[in-house]
């Protein structure tokens with residue numbers, strides 16, 4: 001694979017062409033998208049890219065997507081997305097060889113825990129799994145041990161290819177716990193219930209979470225009660241994606257707002273007015 005657009009300085013946000021290498025359904029209404037693009041060069045775990053989907057001139061907003069993995073040597077980025085509306089539906093129709101553009105790397109991503117020797121806990125809900133997988137790779141590379149909880153409404157919505165790869169990343173004495181709301185796979189119930197059990201068994205140094213906001217609010221509350229640091233990757237509707245429109249505001253405990261696109265998407269959960 002070779003990049004189609006020249007790479008900007010590492011980490012500098014820019015406009016990059018991409019070519020679709022693969023785009024296939026991997027769970028109910030969830031797709032794995034692999035692109036070849038120079039945007040791969042500067043991406044850090046937890047950052048996102050803003051993808052243009054061609055085919056409808058009235059749809060001018062780009063789609064913000066987190067990534068699960070990058071392979072800068074081969075200019076490759078892997079993303080997973082759920083079909084929720086018109087843009088993601090048209091994205092799912094892009095075939096291998098289709099071209100478009102992505103803006104990135106965008107936002108601020110995950111940080112390593114302050115205490116590297118401590119065990120961490122990752123909690124993903126639904127299509128929040130891709131950035132959690134990127135966090136897992138970041139932690140594994142740094143030699144930080146972690147458990148992971150992966151939740152979905154039902155088995156058909158679990159992104160198994162990514163879950164299996166996550167299982168390969170955890171240390172021998174750690175584990176990945178799957179939970180579904182209806183009990184069709186793994187534990188029956190919410191990720192918060194599993195987290196309550198795990199925090200009673202282990203002393204965690206930091207929690208990393210991404211998923212539906214209501215889930216992250218619960219995860220943040222359990223972490224706060226246990227005095228565990230918590231980083232949360234938030235989702236907002238995004239207009240511009242670079243801090244100009246004020247459309248992606250996140251209310252803060254200290255008063256005022258931060259922008260999800262520039263100050264986030266990863267926030268210290270204690271700072272967010274959930």
Ligand SMILES: Cc1cc2nc3c(=O)[nH]c(=O)nc-3n(C[C@H](O)[C@H](O)[C@H](O)COP(=O)(O)OP(=O)(O)OC[C@H]3O[C@@H](n4cnc5c(N)ncnc54)[C@H](O)[C@@H]3O)c2cc1C
Pocket residue numbers: 048062063064065066067079080081082083084085086087088089127130131234235236237238260265
């Ligand atoms: C930083 C960031 C990273 C993201 N990463 C991923 C990812 O890795 N995989 C993935 O599947 N999705 C991800 N999303 C969400 C994704 O961007 C939206 O699902 C997508 O933009 C919807 O576009 P659409 O045109 O299909 O839907 P639209 O027609 O625009 O909207 C359909 C419905 O989804 C709601 N919606 C749209 N965008 C958002 C949003 N950003 N937050 C909450 N609700 C929204 C709308 O209110 C509407 O109800 C991310 C969002 C952000 C902000």
Ligand code: FES
Pocket residue numbers: 237238239240241242243244245246247248249259260261262
């Ligand atoms: S999307 Fe415009 S300020 Fe964040």
